[in-house]
Structure formats: structure tokens, C-alpha cells
Amino acid sequence: MSQSELIMPKMGESIMEATILKWLKKEGDTVAIDEAVLEIATDKVDSEVPSPFEGTITQLLYKEGDVVEVGKPIAIISGAGGGETIISAPAVEETPREEPVRQQPVQQEARPEREPVTAQATNNTSVNRFYSPLVMNIARQEGVGMAELESIPGTGKDNRVTKSDILDYVRNRTNGTAAAPVKETPAPVSNPAAVQKSEESAAPVQQRQSAAVVNSNVEIVEMDRMRKLIADHMVMSKHTSPHVTSFVEVDMTNIVGWRNRIKKRFEEKEGQKITFTPIFIEAVVKAIKEFPGINVSLDGYNILYKKDINIGMAAALPSGNLIVPVIKNADRMNLVGLTATVNDLANRARENKLKPEEIQGGTFTLTNVGSFGSIMGTPVINQPQVAILAVGAIKKRPMVLETEQGDVIAIRHMMYMSMSYDHRIVDGMMGGTFLNRVAQLLEAFDPNREI
Numbered sequence: 283m284s285q286s287e288l289i290m291p292k293m294g295e296s297i298m299e300a301t302i303l304k305w306l307k308k309e310g311d312t313v314a315i316d317e318a319v320l321e322i323a324t325d326k327v328d329s330e331v332p333s334p335f336e337g338t339i340t341q342l343l344y345k346e347g348d349v350v351e352v353g354k355p356i357a358i359i360s361g362a363g364g365g366e367t368i369i370s371a372p373a374v375e376e377t378p379r380e381e382p383v384r385q386q387p388v389q390q391e392a393r394p395e396r397e398p399v400t401a402q403a404t405n406n407t408s409v410n411r412f413y414s415p416l417v418m419n420i421a422r423q424e425g426v427g428m429a430e431l432e433s434i435p436g437t438g439k440d441n442r443v444t445k446s447d448i449l450d451y452v453r454n455r456t457n458g459t460a461a462a463p464v465k466e467t468p469a470p471v472s473n474p475a476a477v478q479k480s481e482e483s484a485a486p487v488q489q490r491q492s493a494a495v496v497n498s499n500v501e502i503v504e505m506d507r508m509r510k511l512i513a514d515h516m517v518m519s520k521h522t523s524p525h526v527t528s529f530v531e532v533d534m535t536n537i538v539g540w541r542n543r544i545k546k547r548f549e550e551k552e553g554q555k556i557t558f559t560p561i562f563i564e565a566v567v568k569a570i571k572e573f574p575g576i577n578v579s580l581d582g583y584n585i586l587y588k589k590d591i592n593i594g595m596a597a598a599l600p601s602g603n604l605i606v607p608v609i610k611n612a613d614r615m616n617l618v619g620l621t622a623t624v625n626d627l628a629n630r631a632r633e634n635k636l637k638p639e640e641i642q643g644g645t646f647t648l649t650n651v652g653s654f655g656s657i658m659g660t661p662v663i664n665q666p667q668v669a670i671l672a673v674g675a676i677k678k679r680p681m682v683l684e685t686e687q688g689d690v691i692a693i694r695h696m697m698y699m700s701m702s703y704d705h706r707i708v709d710g711m712m713g714g715t716f717l718n719r720v721a722q723l724l725e726a727f728d729p730n731r732e733i
Contacts (some may be wrong), residue, residue, distance in 0.1 A: 286335055287355040288319060299351045301346055309688050312338050313359060320356070323507060331637050337361030349438065353390045360706040378700070391525045417448050423522065424452045449521070483519050488559060506605045519665045521642050523704040527660045528714045532721045536729040537561055538695040548733055552618055560620035562648055562673055563593050567613045570646060577645045579666040580707055595624065595643030597631040598654075605631050606664060608644040652676065658698040668704040669713070671720065673697060 290300055300322040318330040319339070331669035341358040344350055382699050389602040413421075413431065421431050426448070434451050436443040505513065548556045570577045570591055579586045591613040592732060594606040607627035612620065630636050646667060652675035659672040674697055681694040699721060 284361055285340070286337065286359050286361065288331070288333060288351045288357040288359055289332060290322070290354050290356050292352045296519055297324045297352060299349050301349050302346050302356070304346055305342060306330070307339050309339055309342055312336070324638070328508075328634065331356075333359060334487050335359060335361060368720065395564065409470050410618075413443060416445055417443050420445070420448050420452070420518070420521070424448075426452070428721075445518065446510070449514065449517055452521075490660055501708055506601070506603070508601070508605075512604060513666070519663050521667055523663050524706060525660075525663060525670070526705045526708075526710065526713065527700055527702045528710070528717050528722045529658060530593065530717050531698045532680070532699050533694045533725050534558075534697045537724060537727045538676060540550075540727065540729045540731060544733060548621075551733060552621070554618070554621045554625055556621050557624070557649060558673075558676075559595060559648070560624050561724070561727070563612055563620055563624070566593060566616055566648060566671060567591055567721050568723055569719045571613065572719060573712065575712055576618070576669050576703075576708065576716050578707065579645075580668065580704070585707060588645040590643075590645065592643050592645045594641075594667075596646035596647060596649035596661075596664075597628050599634075600632060605636070605641060606644065606647060607631050607636055607640050608642065609649050610643065619629070647671070648673070652697065658700050660700060661702050663702055663704055668707050669716075670702050671717075672700045672702075674699065 301324075303321040303323050305320045306391045307313055313319060313333045314336045315334065316332045319333050320331050322329055322331055329413050337359040338361070339357055340360045343356050343358070350356055412570055418430075420426075431443070431448075435441070436447055438444040438447070483705040522553065541558070541561075545556055548554070574587060577588045577591060579588070587690065590611060593612045595609065596604055596606050598604060607630075609615075609623050609627065615623065627636070628639065630640075644664065644667060647661075647664040647670040649659070649661050649670060649672050651661070651672050655675055657677065659674065661670045661672045663670050676695050676697045678693050679696045680691050681696065683690050683692050684693075699712060699717065701717045
């Protein structure tokens with residue numbers, strides 16, 4: 283009987299490992315082609331792993347909760363055939379374990395009584411444990427030397443330093459509470475009481491905060507896994523990009539009138555309910571074509587211009603968490619195609635049925651803060667993108683209009699629109715001009731447009 287290995291698949295460009303959430307099959311169970319065998323989680327999405335062949339599961343190589351590197355066998359499946367061993371699995375892109383991180387100058391604020399960092403974390407070749415590229419990148423940006431990195435306690439598998447570990451360390455170090463590696467013999471202590479007081483003040487910030495709030499009237503609830511990932515991603519984005527936010531006001535009257543007029547006929551003809559989201563995306567795509575410098579990412583001091591226009595749309599889940607499915611090649615779709623894609627991704631996002639590749643590869647993100655009543659927002663950039671657009675609630679307001687007969691006051695459907703952008707690469711001129719161009723395209727919408 284032949285044996286085949288089920289391999290931990292690669293779930294994204296930067297994904298190095300995944301956590302086994304739940305085995306859907308146990309040893310001795312039969313499995314069909316494309317039948318789900320287990321559920322896994324990465325820092326991007328939860329997903330099921332199907333079997334690429336049929337047979338009987340003879341061995342599960344890992345337990346639930348284990349963190350497994352991509353490309354590693356996770357189960358053995360036996361099927362009918364000869365006695366030869368067959369290694370078969372879904373296509374997995376090779377992921378080098380040792381990924382060098384480019385050095386770049388890092389400006390550091392002066393930290394009293396700390397030895398300056400002389401060796402930057404550059405690769406994994408000279409350390410005793412493996413560091414993911416994300417951890418290495420954060421270490422490089424924050425000026426954490428390799429010796430200092432090795433001193434950080436890890437909470438991951440095999441004491442691996444996770445993203446949360448290094449961000450907590452950097453945060454505590456900034457506040458003067460993280461202990462740095464000692465390389466010099468300390469001077470004799472003349473006042474032990476002062477030393478004890480200093481050690482007490484160096485207690486971790488989180489411990490002091492917990493002690494301050496825990497009492498009989500406080501309920502402590504640990505974040506769920508997705509909320510932890512969102513929290514880490516938001517902190518990482520703020521650490522990475524200097525955020526600037528610009529605002530404009532948009533007259534949506536033509537669009538509101540057009541949608542109200544055609545939405546019933548649109549649904550009858552296309553089988554889709556049309557919302558404002560595909561209209562926003564259509565305008566964003568047109569503006570990106572005029573301003574390709576918005577559709578980029580950064581690699582150190584290198585600018586990566588993206589030829590594909592893949593628009594992420596932030597979607598709220600019933601749990602209260604957030605996910606960003608991506609509309610790939612949005613520039614190749616008309617309004618009908620955008621509407622169908624937006625509705626499909628939004629529905630499957632709420633049902634937790636998105637595929638890993640459907641939340642990857644975004645080059646620009648749109649978030650509708652107005653869907654919950656907010657008139658404007660200052661969104662956090664979805665790394666590694668350099669800009670994110672927020673649309674607020676559409677409200678009727680009296681506005682002054684210029685006509686041939688003079689200025690008049692009229693009731694108009696108005697909306698505030700904001701964009702946060704990475705000031706390392708997008709300056710105020712480009713950010714403001716792009717945002718205004720999106721507003722112009724929305725205001726110029728043809729109210730007589732046919733479906």
C-alpha cells in the first residue's frame with residue numbers, strides 16, 4: 283500500500299508557519315480528494331486544508347495547537363497501490379528558512395544609560411534559534427542588536443520570539459522597563475535600598491496596569507486569536523509608517539439619486555444588490571491609474587510599483603472583528619463585475635468561508651466607516667500598502683451652489699472622505715491631490731448612466 287504525505291501548505295507570501303486549530307479527521311478515517319482534513323490558522327486567515335488524494339489516514343504527525351512550518355508533512359495518508367512510497371501534496375512554494383534582511387540606517391532616540399546598538403539583526407545564520415522575517419524586520423527597524431534579540435524570552439514554540447514578544451519588548455524598552463543585555467561590570471552599589479526601589483520601578487508595564495485595574499468589579503476576558511492578530515498588525519503598522527491623514531468633502535447627490543432610481547431594475551437584471559462600495563472602488567481605480575505612486579509598497583529604500591490594482595475592502599464580521607478581502611485586478615472589471623465581486627466576498631467573509639488567497643495581495647484598501655454612522659475616520663494603513671481610504675456616512679446638508687443666476691442654498695447629499703498615507707513615500711501634495719481626484723470622479727458621476 284502506498285503512502286502519501288499531507289504537507290502544510292503555503293498560505294501567503296510572508297507566511298512561514300501555521301497553527302493547527304482542529305483535526306477534522308482522526309487516524310483510521312478515510313478521506314476523499316478535496317475533503318477537508320484539518321483547520322489551520324495563520325496571521326492572515328483561518329482555513330481548511332483539503333486532501334489532494336484519497337485514502338486512509340494512518341498517522342497524524344502533530345497535535346492541535348502545534349505550530350508547523352510551511353512545507354512540513356503533517357499527516358500520512360495510505361491508499362491502494364504498490365509498496366512504493368509516494369510523496370504527494372499541494373503545490374507549495376519553497377520558503378527559505380534563512381531570509382536575509384537588508385540593512386538600512388535606523389534613527390534612534392537617545393536612551394540614557396543604554397549601550398548603543400552596534401550590531402544589527404541581519405540574518406539567522408549566527409543565532410541559536412530561528413527568527414521569522416517579520417521579527418527580524420522589526421528588530422532591524424527598532425535597532426535591536428542580535429545579542430539583545432537573543433535575550434528576549436520567547437512565547438512561541440521552542441521558545442521562538444513572536445511578533446508580540448518583540449513588540450512588547452520594544453514598547454517596554456522605550457518606557458525604560460526592558461532589561462538590556464549587560465556587557466560591562468556594574469559599579470559597586472552604595473545604596474541597596476535605592477537599587478531595590480529602582481528594580482521595583484522596572485517591573486513590566488503590563489503587570490503594573492493589571493494590578494491597577496483588577497478588583498471585584500472588573501471582568502478580564504482574553505482577546506480571541508483574530509483580535510490579537512488585528513491588535514498586533516495595527517501596532518506594527520503604526521511602528522512602521524508615519525501616518526498622515528487628509529480630508530475632503532464630496533457631493534454624492536448624483537450618485538445617491540442614480541442608485542435610488544436604478545437599484546430595483548439592477549437587481550432584477552443582474553441578480554445583485556448594488557451598494558455604494560463598487561462605485562467608490564471604480565473611482566479609486568481610475569484615480570490610481572493617474573497616480574501610480576499610491577499603488578506601491580516599500581522595501582527599505584526601494585519603491586515597489588505594483589502593476590496590478592488589487593483593492594482591499596475592510597469588512598466587519600459578526601464577532602466584531604475585521605477582515606479585508608481583496609478584489610484582484612479591479613481595474614479590469616466594470617461596475618456590474620465589481621458589484622458581484624464585492625457582494626460575494628462580503629457574504630463569504632461573514633460566513634468565514636474566504637480562501638487564504640482572497641485576503642492577500644492587496645495594493646490599496648477602502649474602508650466604509652460610514653456604515654456604522656461615523657461621518658469620518660482616520661484609518662490605520664494596512665501594511666505593506668502605503669495608503670487607505672475611508673468613506674463616511676452620507677448626510678443631507680444645506681450647501682451653497684454656484685449657478686448662472688447666482689449662489690443658491692440647496693439640500694445636498696454630502697460625505698466626508700479621508701485618506702491615511704505613509705509619509706515616508708507619499709507627501710501631502712500627492713496624498714491630497716489623489717484624494718481630491720477621487721472626490722472629483724465621484725462628483726462627476728453621470729446621473730443618466732445606463733446599467
